[in-house]
Amino acid sequence: MAMLLGSILGMTSFTVSAAGGEGVQLFPVDINVFDTAALQQGARTFTDYCLGCHSASYMRFKRLAGDLGYTEEEVERYLLPAGQELTNTMTSSMSPELATKVFGTDAPDLSLVARARGEQWLYSYFLSFYKDEERALGWNNTVFPNASMPHVIWELQGVQTLAQHAETQADEHADGGHGGHFNPADQFELIETGLQDAEEYQRTVQDLVTFLVYLSEPSQLQRHQLGIWVILFLALFTVLAWFLKAEYWQDIH
Numbered sequence: 001m002a003m004l005l006g007s008i009l010g011m012t013s014f015t016v017s018a019a020g021g022e023g024v025q026l027f028p029v030d031i032n033v034f035d036t037a038a039l040q041q042g043a044r045t046f047t048d049y050c051l052g053c054h055s056a057s058y059m060r061f062k063r064l065a066g067d068l069g070y071t072e073e074e075v076e077r078y079l080l081p082a083g084q085e086l087t088n089t090m091t092s093s094m095s096p097e098l099a100t101k102v103f104g105t106d107a108p109d110l111s112l113v114a115r116a117r118g119e120q121w122l123y124s125y126f127l128s129f130y131k132d133e134e135r136a137l138g139w140n141n142t143v144f145p146n147a148s149m150p151h152v153i154w155e156l157q158g159v160q161t162l163a164q165h166a167e168t169q170a171d172e173h174a175d176g177g178h179g180g181h182f183n184p185a186d187q188f189e190l191i192e193t194g195l196q197d198a199e200e201y202q203r204t205v206q207d208l209v210t211f212l213v214y215l216s217e218p219s220q221l222q223r224h225q226l227g228i229w230v231i232l233f234l235a236l237f238t239v240l241a242w243f244l245k246a247e248y249w250q251d252i253h
């Protein structure tokens with residue numbers, strides 16, 4: 001029991017430290033993997049904007065049909081890239097060699113990234129790209145400094161730069177402890193508007209992260225549903241066992 005408790009506590013502290021990054025302030029977000037509309041929207045953003053470079057090689061397109069509330073025809077229409085089969089795994093057409101040549105590093109497989117980085121990190125990452133002429137591709141990121149990935153959904157968000165007062169703001173928030181709500185608007189200034197306003201863009205990113213969280217453990221959808229039946233069974237079984245016990249002891253007395 002003590003060991004079990006210890007490992008649960010150990011896991012919790014691991015999640016917190018992984019989510020916290022190296023002293024980076026992250027933006028709060030609520031992720032609900034049971035929100036089918038969010039999953040569908042996130043999957044579309046993923047196949048439109050990410051699959052070009054990243055794979056999610058533990059996931060088959062076919063599985064998305066049941067899990068995301070789509071029919072197989074809808075998966076074909078909305079998610080399947082040209083030339084791919086439903087039974088294929090979600091693999092990128094870009095080879096690791098080409099990625100390394102273009103970006104200086106491979107674009108990692110994203111199947112488990114939500115577990116490795118945490119949902120808050122991912123959400124904050126996509127809100128924290130800013131224009132930086134000193135970088136080869138013109139982009140930098142406060143959550144992942146000097147990342148070699150460009151801001152691939154900039155046309156949705158627009159272009160932002162680091163706000164002049166960002167550093168002092170960040171210091172104030174750091175002093176305020178973890179409780180204070182850290183706001184992207186404190187840190188960045190939008191210099192070119194995108195196709196979406198700030199609220200719409202945050203929703204797009206939230207949906208994308210919801211899909212990444214689902215991707216990191218697809219069976220969590222079934223596991224949670226199964227859990228309800230297991231509890232119901234246990235409750236029923238307790239009642240049955242109680243009556244059975246009463247029945248047996250009746251003869252013994």
Ligand code: HEC
Binds near residue numbers: 045046107
């Ligand atoms: C143009 C190619 C390209 C596209 C498109 C792209 N990425 Fe990346 N991505 C990269 C590269 C290269 C890296 C490695 C960055 C590094 O390590 O410096 C990366 C890194 C990442 C990381 C950090 C992984 C880690 O844990 O270190 C995440 C998360 C990520 N990408 C998510 C996405 C998502 C989600 C999309 C779609 C919205 C996307 N990427 C689209 C090239 C791309």
